Amino acid sequence: QVQLVESGGGLVQAGDSLRLSCEASGRTVSNYAMGWFRQAPGKAREFVVGISRSGGSTYYADFVKGRFTVSRDSDKNTVYLQMNNLIPEDTAVYYCAANWGFPRSRADEVDYWGQGTQVTVSS
Secondary structure (H helix, E strand, O other), X not given: OEEEEEEOOEEEEOOOOEEEEEEEEEOOHHHEEEEEEEEOOOOOOEEEEEEOOOOOOEEEOHHHOOOEEEEEEOOOOEEEEEEOOOOHHHOEXXXXXXXXXXXXXXXXXXXXXXXXXXXXXXX
16 A cells, blocks of 8 residues: 645635645555546546656646646655646645556546645636
8 A cells, every 4th residue: 555645725816836745655666657637616637647656757737737747755765746827727625646657647547545635726
């Protein structure tokens, strides 16, 4: 089992920044690729970013390229999502995800989920 705990969500205005954190524990976390998904009310959970086990490869959904940056600190078993220039359409619950081996962009292929953290962007 891998346990994921997110933090850092909140209410911000359009144009502001937030940094989400996801602390992982349990099985050898270094064997897991990590990522972030989000789910807005009434919508399906969607892929946002992914990062490889080493942190050397990252993957971004088109709608966040240039605004969001994912990173991981292996010593702290923590993944970060730096979100800049937030827009109201970014409002959603953000979920940390872990996958054995390689990042996944489909929610039904994720091995482990965090509990989610709410991000609300006002206009």
